[in-house]
Amino acid sequence: MGNVGNAQPRQAPCERPFHTFVVSRGGDVVPCCQIFVDRPEHRPYIVGNLFDFDDIFTVFTCRTMAEWRLELVDFGPKREPCRTCSDGDFQGSPEEIDLRKRIKELITAQLAGYGRALPVGDRLRKRP
Numbered sequence: 013m014g015n016v017g018n019a020q021p022r023q024a025p026c027e028r029p030f031h032t033f034v035v036s037r038g039g040d041v042v043p044c045c046q047i048f049v050d051r052p053e054h055r056p057y058i059v060g061n062l063f064d065f066d067d068i069f070t071v072f073t074c075r076t077m078a079e080w081r082l083e084l085v086d087f088g089p090k091r092e093p094c095r096t097c098s099d100g101d102f103q104g105s106p107e108e109i110d111l112r113k114r115i116k117e118l119i120t121a122q123l124a125g126y127g128r129a130l131p132v133g134d135r136l137r138k139r140p
């Protein structure tokens with residue numbers, strides 16, 4: 013059923029898109045297991061289709077996935093569907109807080125590098 017749809021707005025980070033993504037039978041890619049391609053309200057969160065990418069590593073490192081991670085790496089307001097999701101928290105230990113700071117720096121640098129426009133960029137969906 014999934015954990016998206018809670019009334020309490022999420023502020024916590026989420027680690028899921030840092031280590032996984034999900035591919036449907038038809039090849040549609042979504043950032044985590046709480047997003048379902050067969051739900052009309054979740055269709056806007058499809059990153060793209062596996063056949064649009066050169067390989068699976070390009071999916072994992074694409075700009076859209078990096079943008080999801082940047083929003084989820086730290087505490088703060090989240091957009092849908094993460095805003096109403098209760099799944100996948102970080103533990104919040106001092107080690108994890110330090111790691112999140114480092115990850116945030118790396119993602120920010122990665123996104124700055126996308127200013128040169130990757131070849132697959134035009135084929136990806138923007139997150140609403």
Ligand code: SF4
Pocket residue numbers: 016026027028029043044045046047084093094095097098099100
């Ligand atoms: S907060 Fe929920 S919907 Fe968002 S990426 Fe994490 S598990 Fe998925």
